[in-house]
Amino acid sequence: MTGFLGSYLHQLDEKGRLALPASFRRSAGDAGFVLIHAYEPALYLYPLRTWAAVEERLAEFMRRQPEARGTVLSLTAAAAEVIPDKQGRILIPERLQRVASLDTEALIVGALEKIEIWNPELFKSATGEAKPEHERILRQILV
Amino acid sequence: MTGFLGSYLHQLDEKGRLALPASFRRSAGDAGFVLIHAYEPALYLYPLRTWAAVEERLAEFMRRQPEARGTVLSLTAAAAEVIPDKQGRILIPERLQRVASLDTEALIVGALEKIEIWNPELFKSATGEAKPEHERILRQILV
DNA sequence: ACACTTCCCCCCACTTTTCCCCACTCCGCC
DNA sequence: GGCGGAGTGGGGAAAAGTGGGGGGAAGTGT
Numbered sequence: 001m002t003g004f005l006g007s008y009l010h011q012l013d014e015k016g017r018l019a020l021p022a023s024f025r026r027s028a029g030d031a032g033f034v035l036i037h038a039y040e041p042a043l044y045l046y047p048l049r050t051w052a053a054v055e056e057r058l059a060e061f062m063r064r065q066p067e068a069r070g071t072v073l074s075l076t077a078a079a080a081e082v083i084p085d086k087q088g089r090i091l092i093p094e095r096l097q098r099v100a101s102l103d104t105e106a107l108i109v110g111a112l113e114k115i116e117i118w119n120p121e122l123f124k125s126a127t128g129e130a131k132p133e134h135e136r137i138l139r140q141i142l143v
Numbered sequence: 144m145t146g147f148l149g150s151y152l153h154q155l156d157e158k159g160r161l162a163l164p165a166s167f168r169r170s171a172g173d174a175g176f177v178l179i180h181a182y183e184p185a186l187y188l189y190p191l192r193t194w195a196a197v198e199e200r201l202a203e204f205m206r207r208q209p210e211a212r213g214t215v216l217s218l219t220a221a222a223a224e225v226i227p228d229k230q231g232r233i234l235i236p237e238r239l240q241r242v243a244s245l246d247t248e249a250l251i252v253g254a255l256e257k258i259e260i261w262n263p264e265l266f267k268s269a270t271g272e273a274k275p276e277h278e279r280i281l282r283q284i285l286v
Numbered sequence: 287a288c289a290c291t292t293c294c295c296c297c298c299a300c301t302t303t304t305c306c307c308c309a310c311t312c313c314g315c316c
Numbered sequence: 317g318g319c320g321g322a323g324t325g326g327g328g329a330a331a332a333g334t335g336g337g338g339g340g341a342a343g344t345g346t
Binding site: 015091 | 293294295296297
């Protein structure tokens with residue numbers, strides 16, 4: 001089973017509902033997701049299956065560096081567990097819509113173990129720059 | 144089992160469908176493929192079997208160099224998992240047709256672990272130029 | 287405890303896209 | 317010359333995305 005791939009431009013309706021691509025729904029099984037906001041103007045969506053590992057890393061990190069508690073707390077405070085309705089849509093809390101600058105359209109991007117949700121314009125400007133040293137490594141990776 | 148070899152000129156129909164050569168289909172088993180766009184004006188097609196290794200290397204790359212996230216994200220965003228229909232054709236998303244300048248004809252090129260899909264003219268100009276260099280490199284490889 | 291409000295989720299309906307299936311052609315091979 | 321595998325093209329059924337209305341649960345205040 002491969003990770004999440006591809007990008008999809010979907011509508012965010014007035015109720016704050018966002019339809020996940022059917023292929024993403026299938027590869028997540030139909031358990032729920034965890035929606036968080038971290039350092040970028042985007043939201044991250046983890047299927048519960050992979051979220052467990054993230055949670056473990058968070059706990060481990062706090063044990064090693066207690067001064068990081070505040071950082072982790074602000075992450076968990078802004079997080080939400082979301083479950084798709086029968087039409088495959090998740091409800092994005094109003095506060096998370098605001099921090100991600102989501103309006104009527106959202107770009108749903110597959111990022112291997114997680115899904116990212118972006119404002120389409122912000123995504124374009126965030127991924128615009130091509131870094132030569134990264135490209136060199138990519139050539140090695142892609143055989 | 145050998146890698147993918149040979150090149151085939153096939154039609155890209157109005158619906159964006161491209162028939163894979165029957166021999167490629169056979170050597171991939173009939174699981175799906177992953178289609179990506181990287182630094183060249185061409186598309187790369189990986190059978191799922193070999194894609195898993197690529198994905199693992201990508202994850203490793205991000206662990207070592209977190210600042211490469213953007214590069215990997217634009218790669219996965221432009222990727223798609225494709226499954227041949229019963230006639231052995233894959234659907235190439237409109238966005239990927241554009242970045243690879245694919246019109247009505249596509250050149251399907253075997254490239255060992257993966258398959259490359261080119262605009263025929265672009266392929267000629269990309270591979271036609273560096274003849275002397277080719278010879279020098281090949282002498283080293285083929286003893 | 288009860289009425290009231292609010293919000294969420296289910297259901298229904300519609301549009302668009304996708305993909306499955308059938309039919310046809312071309313070519314090489316028996 | 318027919319047969320079979322391969323590539324090509326298009327119609328129709330099924331699925332996916334979108335939008336809105338109503339019922340019921342949860343929370344609030346009286």
